[in-house]
Amino acid sequence: MLIMDAVLETYGATGFTLWPIAEPSVDRLLPLSGQLSPRQVGTAMAILTDYDKEDGEGGVPAPENGAEQIRALVTAECVAAPGGLRIRDTATGVTALPGCCFGLENWRDWLVLADGERPWLGHDPTPRVEHVGETIRLWPDADRTEGLPIDIPRARLPDLLGSVQEELVAFLASVGRWAEQCAPPVAAALVGKLDEGLVISAPLPDSRG
Template sequence: MLIMDAVLETYKAADFTLWPVAEPPADHLVPLSGQLSSREVGTVMAILTEYNGSSRRGARAPQESLEQVRSLVAAGSVVAPGGLRIRDTTAGVTALPGCCFGLENWRDWGVLAGGEWPWLGHDPTPRVEHVGTIIRLWPDTDRQEGPPIDIPRAQMPELLGSVQEELVAFLSAVGRWAGHWFPTVSASLVEKLDEGLAISAPLPDSHS
């Protein structure tokens, strides 16, 4: 079975104290979905505000939590460390997101259905081959370890559709979290993430 999900790296959440956060998972990857607890959403928001807030632009670091969130809402763009993770549960193979190909670029995977070769980051460095109706994904060509993941080309829109569904549910979780902690900017925060991560706009290959 093939499972594709959107994951966020949690390294930036270390020692964060402006609001409650969860302990980072062992692999430092949080899957984004509507099932996140309030503390897990807090972890995600700690990461996103650290990457996209005023401190990242070299300005004064926010002294209060509301200012930290407002700095994300005011950011020109959204950078989200992580990306798409795909797992072949039958073969026991996982392809992790490569560096410098952030979650904000998740829709680029869609061109695989058309026979193209998108750049998917490095360290790990995935490589794609098109073999007939199969997209053959090698999780890390730098290390040459393990078998590839074979993805039926016709299944790619379905996989990306499942990612989008989870991301839309994640936005709802963010809305609930922000409605509790920062109600004055809740709607603006959800709108910013929706736009910056290109979440709810229709997928080109979606049949919904």
């Protein structure tokens, strides 16, 4: 069985104190969905707001409290998120992790795989794609020769990406509920900013004909 999900890297949440967050998982990856606890949503928002905010250099003061930190994200030029798409093959136990510098905001780049293209998916690890007939063969790390690939039937890709989108839409709803408690005046704007910046709810192209 193939499972694809959107994950955030949570290394940047270490020492965060502006609102309650959850203890990090061992792998420091947080799958985004509508099933997150309020503290897990807090962790996700700690990452998203801290990753995109100004750092106080150049005469720009750093946010002093949670509400200011959230407003800074709402007014930011763009949204960037460390992480990306993770895909697991439960039959073989192989997992392909998102590469560095790809970013969750680029998750729709996976769509071009259906057209036979080979998108850049980051580095360290460096996922590598081969097209073998109607199979998309994904090697978790091109810099390591050992291990097995993950074979993705081309016809399955729309459903896999559709499941990612469904979980991200549910995550947005969780963010809205969380923000109503933390920063009610900008809760709707925050959800809109994340939706636009991470390109979540816009329809996916139907490549199934």
